[in-house]
Amino acid sequence: MSTAFPDWTGDTAPLREAQLRLAHQVILRDQFPKRLRTVAGFDVGFEDDGRTTRAAVVLLDADTLDVLETRLARLPTRMPYLPGLLSFRELPAMLDALAHLHGTPDLAFIDGHGIAHPRRLGIAAHFGIVTGLPSIGVGKKLLIGESRTPLHQTRGAFTPLRDGREQIGWLLRSKPGCLPLVVSPGHKVAMASVPELVMRFTTTYRLPEPTRLADRLASDSAGEDH
Protein backbone atom coordinates (compact mmCIF):
# COMPACT_ATOMS: atom_id res chain seq x y z
CA MET A 1 0.00 0.00 0.00
CA SER A 2 2.85 2.37 0.85
CA THR A 3 4.13 1.60 -2.62
CA ALA A 4 1.13 3.22 -4.27
CA PHE A 5 1.43 6.32 -2.08
CA PRO A 6 4.96 7.19 -1.01
CA ASP A 7 4.99 9.75 1.82
CA TRP A 8 5.56 13.32 0.75
CA THR A 9 9.05 14.31 1.83
CA GLY A 10 9.52 17.11 -0.63
CA ASP A 11 11.30 14.82 -3.02
CA THR A 12 9.39 14.04 -6.21
CA ALA A 13 11.65 11.18 -7.32
CA PRO A 14 9.87 8.46 -5.28
CA LEU A 15 6.52 9.59 -6.66
CA ARG A 16 7.68 9.50 -10.26
CA GLU A 17 9.16 6.06 -9.69
CA ALA A 18 5.87 4.82 -8.24
CA GLN A 19 4.02 6.12 -11.31
CA LEU A 20 6.34 4.32 -13.71
CA ARG A 21 5.86 1.07 -11.82
CA LEU A 22 2.08 1.37 -11.43
CA ALA A 23 1.60 2.35 -15.06
CA HIS A 24 2.61 -1.17 -16.07
CA GLN A 25 -0.47 -2.49 -14.32
CA VAL A 26 -2.96 -0.45 -16.31
CA ILE A 27 -5.30 -2.57 -18.41
CA LEU A 28 -6.52 -0.92 -21.60
CA ARG A 29 -9.30 -3.37 -22.38
CA ASP A 30 -12.97 -3.19 -21.47
CA GLN A 31 -13.38 -5.10 -18.24
CA PHE A 32 -16.69 -3.87 -16.94
CA PRO A 33 -20.22 -5.33 -17.14
CA LYS A 34 -21.70 -5.33 -20.63
CA ARG A 35 -24.71 -3.75 -19.11
CA LEU A 36 -23.62 -0.97 -16.77
CA ARG A 37 -25.83 -0.63 -13.71
CA THR A 38 -24.18 2.22 -11.86
CA VAL A 39 -21.48 4.80 -12.53
CA ALA A 40 -19.83 7.29 -10.22
CA GLY A 41 -18.29 10.73 -10.58
CA PHE A 42 -15.40 11.96 -8.43
CA ASP A 43 -13.98 15.41 -7.86
CA VAL A 44 -11.96 17.32 -5.30
CA GLY A 45 -12.15 20.79 -3.84
CA PHE A 46 -10.32 22.64 -1.06
CA GLU A 47 -11.25 24.46 2.13
CA ASP A 48 -9.41 26.55 4.71
CA ASP A 49 -7.12 28.15 2.15
CA GLY A 50 -6.12 24.74 0.90
CA ARG A 51 -5.37 23.16 4.25
CA THR A 52 -8.27 20.74 3.89
CA THR A 53 -8.92 18.52 0.87
CA ARG A 54 -12.57 17.74 0.23
CA ALA A 55 -13.50 14.88 -2.08
CA ALA A 56 -16.97 14.25 -3.46
CA VAL A 57 -18.41 11.14 -5.05
CA VAL A 58 -21.84 10.76 -6.63
CA LEU A 59 -23.26 7.36 -7.50
CA LEU A 60 -25.77 7.33 -10.36
CA ASP A 61 -28.10 4.82 -11.94
CA ALA A 62 -26.48 4.19 -15.33
CA ASP A 63 -29.82 4.06 -17.13
CA THR A 64 -31.81 6.88 -15.57
CA LEU A 65 -28.91 9.02 -14.30
CA ASP A 66 -30.81 9.26 -11.02
CA VAL A 67 -28.58 10.08 -8.06
CA LEU A 68 -28.40 6.99 -5.86
CA GLU A 69 -25.86 8.15 -3.32
CA THR A 70 -23.63 11.07 -2.42
CA ARG A 71 -20.57 11.23 -0.15
CA LEU A 72 -18.10 13.85 1.00
CA ALA A 73 -14.76 13.16 2.65
CA ARG A 74 -12.29 15.56 4.20
CA LEU A 75 -8.60 14.99 4.79
CA PRO A 76 -5.71 17.29 5.70
CA THR A 77 -4.04 18.37 2.46
CA ARG A 78 -0.89 16.27 2.22
CA MET A 79 1.17 18.08 -0.40
CA PRO A 80 1.12 20.98 -2.89
CA TYR A 81 -0.13 20.75 -6.43
CA LEU A 82 2.64 19.74 -8.80
CA PRO A 83 1.85 19.15 -12.49
CA GLY A 84 2.11 15.46 -13.22
CA LEU A 85 1.81 14.47 -9.56
CA LEU A 86 -1.80 15.46 -8.95
CA SER A 87 -2.98 12.04 -7.82
CA PHE A 88 -0.69 11.95 -4.78
CA ARG A 89 -2.39 15.12 -3.59
CA GLU A 90 -6.03 14.34 -4.39
CA LEU A 91 -6.47 10.58 -4.53
CA PRO A 92 -6.34 9.87 -0.76
CA ALA A 93 -9.45 11.96 -0.14
CA MET A 94 -11.24 10.38 -3.09
CA LEU A 95 -10.50 6.89 -1.77
CA ASP A 96 -11.89 7.92 1.59
CA ALA A 97 -15.10 9.11 -0.04
CA LEU A 98 -15.34 5.85 -1.99
CA ALA A 99 -14.89 3.83 1.19
CA HIS A 100 -17.97 5.47 2.68
CA LEU A 101 -20.11 4.67 -0.33
CA HIS A 102 -22.54 1.81 0.23
CA GLY A 103 -22.62 0.77 -3.38
CA THR A 104 -19.74 0.08 -5.76
CA PRO A 105 -19.83 1.69 -9.23
CA ASP A 106 -19.34 -0.39 -12.37
CA LEU A 107 -17.40 2.52 -13.84
CA ALA A 108 -15.86 5.68 -12.38
CA PHE A 109 -15.47 9.07 -14.05
CA ILE A 110 -12.55 10.99 -12.59
CA ASP A 111 -11.91 14.72 -12.86
CA GLY A 112 -8.44 14.75 -14.40
CA HIS A 113 -6.52 12.62 -16.89
CA GLY A 114 -6.20 8.88 -17.30
CA ILE A 115 -3.19 7.77 -19.36
CA ALA A 116 -2.95 11.18 -21.07
CA HIS A 117 -0.05 11.82 -18.72
CA PRO A 118 3.76 12.08 -19.06
CA ARG A 119 4.24 8.68 -17.41
CA ARG A 120 0.81 7.33 -18.37
CA LEU A 121 -0.54 7.43 -14.83
CA GLY A 122 -2.84 10.38 -14.43
CA ILE A 123 -5.20 10.42 -11.45
CA ALA A 124 -7.89 8.36 -13.21
CA ALA A 125 -5.41 5.58 -14.01
CA HIS A 126 -3.94 5.73 -10.50
CA PHE A 127 -7.45 5.52 -9.07
CA GLY A 128 -8.20 2.46 -11.19
CA ILE A 129 -5.04 0.62 -10.19
CA VAL A 130 -5.55 1.29 -6.49
CA THR A 131 -9.25 0.38 -6.43
CA GLY A 132 -9.37 -2.16 -9.22
CA LEU A 133 -12.36 -0.30 -10.63
CA PRO A 134 -12.83 0.59 -14.31
CA SER A 135 -12.18 4.31 -14.74
CA ILE A 136 -12.09 7.11 -17.28
CA GLY A 137 -10.28 10.44 -17.03
CA VAL A 138 -12.25 13.56 -17.90
CA GLY A 139 -10.00 16.60 -18.14
CA LYS A 140 -10.96 20.19 -18.88
CA LYS A 141 -7.45 21.17 -19.92
CA LEU A 142 -4.54 19.52 -21.66
CA LEU A 143 -1.52 18.29 -19.71
CA ILE A 144 0.43 16.75 -22.58
CA GLY A 145 -0.19 15.61 -26.14
CA GLU A 146 -1.39 17.15 -29.35
CA SER A 147 -4.02 16.56 -32.00
CA ARG A 148 -3.38 16.85 -35.71
CA THR A 149 -6.78 16.58 -37.34
CA PRO A 150 -9.21 19.43 -36.69
CA LEU A 151 -12.14 18.77 -34.41
CA HIS A 152 -15.62 19.19 -35.87
CA GLN A 153 -17.96 21.60 -34.13
CA THR A 154 -20.75 19.07 -33.87
CA ARG A 155 -21.71 17.54 -30.53
CA GLY A 156 -19.98 14.23 -29.96
CA ALA A 157 -17.13 14.82 -32.44
CA PHE A 158 -13.73 13.53 -31.35
CA THR A 159 -10.16 13.30 -32.60
CA PRO A 160 -7.10 11.42 -31.31
CA LEU A 161 -4.78 13.02 -28.77
CA ARG A 162 -1.24 11.78 -29.23
CA ASP A 163 2.18 11.99 -27.69
CA GLY A 164 4.52 11.36 -30.57
CA ARG A 165 3.17 8.33 -32.42
CA GLU A 166 1.27 6.95 -29.46
CA GLN A 167 -2.39 7.74 -28.89
CA ILE A 168 -2.97 8.70 -25.26
CA GLY A 169 -6.57 9.88 -25.38
CA TRP A 170 -9.11 11.95 -27.28
CA LEU A 171 -10.30 15.51 -27.64
CA LEU A 172 -14.06 15.29 -27.37
CA ARG A 173 -16.55 18.00 -28.24
CA SER A 174 -19.10 17.16 -25.59
CA LYS A 175 -20.97 20.40 -26.23
CA PRO A 176 -21.13 22.68 -29.31
CA GLY A 177 -19.41 26.01 -28.91
CA CYS A 178 -17.36 24.79 -25.98
CA LEU A 179 -13.72 23.81 -25.69
CA PRO A 180 -13.33 20.05 -26.10
CA LEU A 181 -12.88 17.74 -23.15
CA VAL A 182 -9.66 15.75 -22.87
CA VAL A 183 -10.76 12.18 -22.24
CA SER A 184 -8.59 9.11 -21.79
CA PRO A 185 -8.77 5.57 -20.40
CA GLY A 186 -7.99 5.21 -16.75
CA HIS A 187 -8.09 1.47 -16.10
CA LYS A 188 -10.03 -1.49 -17.54
CA VAL A 189 -11.43 0.62 -20.38
CA ALA A 190 -10.31 0.43 -24.01
CA MET A 191 -9.16 3.57 -25.80
CA ALA A 192 -11.81 3.08 -28.47
CA SER A 193 -14.59 2.86 -25.89
CA VAL A 194 -13.91 6.18 -24.20
CA PRO A 195 -15.70 8.72 -26.45
CA GLU A 196 -18.96 6.80 -26.51
CA LEU A 197 -18.89 6.05 -22.81
CA VAL A 198 -18.40 9.72 -21.98
CA MET A 199 -21.12 10.86 -24.37
CA ARG A 200 -23.50 8.23 -23.01
CA PHE A 201 -23.52 10.12 -19.71
CA THR A 202 -23.46 13.64 -21.11
CA THR A 203 -26.71 15.59 -21.39
CA THR A 204 -26.73 19.30 -22.22
CA TYR A 205 -23.65 20.38 -20.29
CA ARG A 206 -19.98 20.21 -21.22
CA LEU A 207 -19.20 17.78 -18.44
CA PRO A 208 -20.71 14.30 -18.23
CA GLU A 209 -23.30 14.11 -15.41
CA PRO A 210 -21.20 12.03 -12.99
CA THR A 211 -18.34 14.53 -12.93
CA ARG A 212 -20.59 17.56 -13.22
CA LEU A 213 -22.54 16.57 -10.13
CA ALA A 214 -19.40 15.62 -8.20
CA ASP A 215 -17.89 18.97 -9.23
CA ARG A 216 -20.81 20.81 -7.75
CA LEU A 217 -20.56 18.97 -4.47
CA ALA A 218 -16.81 19.33 -4.17
CA SER A 219 -16.63 23.04 -4.82
CA ASP A 220 -20.02 24.43 -3.87
CA SER A 221 -19.89 26.22 -0.52
CA ALA A 222 -23.46 25.11 0.04
CA GLY A 223 -22.07 21.72 0.95
CA GLU A 224 -20.22 22.82 4.06
CA ASP A 225 -22.17 20.29 6.07
CA HIS A 226 -22.06 16.53 6.71
Add this chain to the structure above:
DNA sequence: GCGACAG
Protein backbone atom coordinates in the same frame (compact mmCIF):
# COMPACT_ATOMS: atom_id res chain seq x y z
C1' DG B 1 18.63 27.38 -21.16
C1' DC B 2 13.44 28.16 -22.55
C1' DG B 3 8.51 27.13 -22.33
C1' DA B 4 4.59 24.05 -20.65
C1' DC B 5 2.34 22.72 -16.84
C1' DA B 6 -4.49 18.07 -15.01
C1' DG B 7 -6.55 20.27 -10.34
Add this chain to the structure above:
DNA sequence: ATCTTGTCGC
Protein backbone atom coordinates in the same frame (compact mmCIF):
# COMPACT_ATOMS: atom_id res chain seq x y z
C1' DA C 1 -7.92 24.53 -7.36
C1' DT C 2 -9.49 29.47 -5.66
C1' DC C 3 -10.51 34.57 -5.85
C1' DT C 4 -14.19 37.49 -8.62
C1' DT C 5 -17.30 41.93 -12.44
C1' DG C 6 -18.86 42.52 -16.21
C1' DT C 7 -19.72 40.66 -20.72
C1' DC C 8 -20.74 37.81 -24.88
C1' DG C 9 -23.74 34.53 -27.23
C1' DC C 10 -27.57 31.19 -27.74
